[in-house]
Amino acid sequence: MKTVFRIxxxxxxxxxxxxxxxxxxxxxxxxxxxxxFALEASFWFNLFPVRRKAPR
Incomplete structure (x- = not known):
């Protein structure tokens, strides 16, 4: 996702x-x-996305 779009x-x-x-x-x-509350939670999850490690 583009940085500007996320902001x-x-x-x-x-x-x-x-x-x-x-x-x-x-x-x-x-x-x-x-x-x-739901909109705020989606804001915080959008701000700090979960990054998954690639399998070895």
């Missing part, structure tokens, strides 16, 4: 997570809090 995708995921947290907090809807 842009990370910022989009983080902005979406913050928006979901904010909307869930103001309306009191727990579903948006869960959606914000």
């Amino acid at each position: 842009v995708l990370g910022f989009v995921l983080l902005a979406a997570a913050l928006a979901a947290y904010s909307y869930g907090h103001t309306t009191g809807t727990f579903l948006f809090i869960v959606a914000g």
Whole structure:
């Protein structure tokens, strides 16, 4: 994956997570809090991808 695409995708995921947290907090809807958590988790997994070693 290209570096610029990963950076842009990370910022989009983080902005979406913050928006979901904010909307869930103001309306009191727990579903948006869960959606914000899922978006934030995908941000962190995108930021630090798991690298697998090649078999010997």
